[in-house]
Amino acid sequence: MLEFVDLLLSPTSKYLNKRFESDILKGTLAVEAIVGSMVSIHNSGSGYVLLHHVTGEVDGDRNIWSHVEGGMGSVSLAISNAAKEAGVHIVTNAEVSQVMIGDTGIVNGVCLGDGTQVHSSVVLSNATPYKTFMELVPQDFLPGDFLHAIKNSDYSSGTTKINVAVDRLPQFQCCKSSNPEVGPQHTASIRIGTESMGEIGTACQEAWNGLPSRRPVMEMTIPSSLDNTISPPGKHVVSLFTQYTPYKPSDGSWGDPKYRESYARRCFNLIDEYAPGFSSSVIGYDMLAPPDLEREIGLTGGNVFHGAMGLDSLFLMRPLKGWSGHRTPVRGLYMCGSGSHPGGGVMGAPGRNAAHVVLEDVQKRSH
Numbered sequence: 001m002l003e004f005v006d007l008l009l010s011p012t013s014k015y016l017n018k019r020f021e022s023d024i025l026k027g028t029l030a031v032e033a034i035v036g037s038m039v040s041i042h043n044s045g046s047g048y049v050l051l052h053h054v055t056g057e058v059d060g061d062r063n064i065w066s067h068v069e070g071g072m073g074s075v076s077l078a079i080s081n082a083a084k085e086a087g088v089h090i091v092t093n094a095e096v097s098q099v100m101i102g103d104t105g106i107v108n109g110v111c112l113g114d115g116t117q118v119h120s121s122v123v124l125s126n127a128t129p130y131k132t133f134m135e136l137v138p139q140d141f142l143p144g145d146f147l148h149a150i151k152n153s154d155y156s157s158g159t160t161k162i163n164v165a166v167d168r169l170p171q172f173q174c175c176k177s178s179n180p181e182v183g184p185q186h187t188a189s190i191r192i193g194t195e196s197m198g199e200i201g202t203a204c205q206e207a208w209n210g211l212p213s214r215r216p217v218m219e220m221t222i223p224s225s226l227d228n229t230i231s232p233p234g235k236h237v238v239s240l241f242t243q244y245t246p247y248k249p250s251d252g253s254w255g256d257p258k259y260r261e262s263y264a265r266r267c268f269n270l271i272d273e274y275a276p277g278f279s280s281s282v283i284g285y286d287m288l289a290p291p292d293l294e295r296e297i298g299l300t301g302g303n304v305f306h307g308a309m310g311l312d313s314l315f316l317m318r319p320l321k322g323w324s325g326h327r328t329p330v331r332g333l334y335m336c337g338s339g340s341h342p343g344g345g346v347m348g349a350p351g352r353n354a355a356h357v358v359l360e361d362v363q364k365r366s367h
Helices: 001-010 010-020 021-035 049-050 075-086 128-134 143-149 196-209 258-273 290-297 349-366
Strands: 098-100 107-112 117-119 123-125 162-167 190-192 218-223 234-244 282-288 333-335
Touching: 001 049, 010 021, 010 049, 010 196, 010 282, 021 049, 021 190, 021 196, 021 218, 098 128, 107 123, 128 143, 162 258, 190 258, 196 218, 196 234, 218 258, 258 282, 282 290
Parallel strands: 123 333
Antiparallel strands: 098 107, 107 117, 162 234, 162 282, 190 218, 218 234
16 A cells, blocks of 8 residues: 555656666656646646556556557447447437436436437446536536536646558668567557656656657557558558647647648657658648647547546545535436546546446336
8 A cells, every 4th residue: 555655656767776877767657647637747636647557458468558450549439339239229420419417406318419319228428527517517507616626626627639541661770670560569568768768758848838848758559550451552551649738828729730840850850859750651631730629629628537636636635625426416417438437547446436336227217
C-alpha cells in the first residue's frame, strides 16, 4: 500500500529519479504519465497515469499493448457483431439531441436529431460527463451542485493526433540499418522528443504559456508494420500522438490552415532528426487538434479520457465525488464511458461495470 500511495501522490519526475539513472530511460517512461493531459511530469499525482497505462494485459501477458487488425474500428465491429447475435438492434449515424425524462424524474428514452423518439426505461451514455449533463439532459432534473461540479470539471487536454500516410518506412539513425523491410524498431511504440524529463517539462511549460510545444513530445506507432490490411503494398500508416498543444493557442488559431500545417511540419521535422528523410516520405496526413477532437468525436476540450485523470477525479471521485457507481441523479440513466470509473483508455472496464449495475437495478425492479 505504501508503494502504491507513493506512486499515486508523487510527481512522475520524483518517482522515476528515485529508481533510474538514465535520462533517456526516464524520459521514455515519463511519456506514459502525461498522455492526453495538460499536466507536467513535475506535478504531484502525475505518477498515477503512468500506472494506468501499464495495468492492462493481452492474452495473459501483462503491460502489453496490441494493434487490432483492420484498425480500431474493428473493436467496435466485434462488439456490434456479438450484440447482434444476442438480438440487439443497432442504429448508427443517428445523433441524440436529448435524453427524455418523464414528470416523475425517471428516464424514458432519447430523442434523436430528426425528432424520432426511442423509448426505454434504461439509457446508458458513454459521451463525456459534460456532453451528457450540460447538453443532453434537461437541467431541471439535475441538482444545482451536481451541475456546477460537472461544468467546472477539468477537461483540458494537450493532445493533437496526426495520422500520416508514407511511401516508405522511416529509417532510424540509431539502428544503423537501411533495410526497407519491417524491423522490430517499427513494430514498437516509438518515443520522439523525450531524451530527458527536462525536455518534457519544457514542452509542457510552453503550452501552459499558450504556445504549442517547440519540440513536441511524440508517441509514434506504425500499425501497418503489423497489419497489412490498412495500407497498400509498400506504403505505410504512421500514427503520431503529439503534445503539448493548447486548445486556444495565443499565437494563432487551429482554424487557420497555415497554422495547422506549421505545427504538422514541426512534428515531421523533429522526426527527421531521428529518421532523416521522414518528411519527404509523407504522402498526406490528417490532423486532429483539441478543438477537432471535440467537434468531430465529442471529446469535451479534446480530452481523450473524457476528463482529466487527476487525483481529484479518480476512483471514488470519477466523474464526481459520490457518483462513481455509474448511476446518475436521473433514475434509469447511467454513465458507461471513459469519464466514469475506472477512467480512460480502450479497456471496456467502465462499460462492463455499468452493465453489472444496470442488471442489478433491473433485477431489483422486477422483484
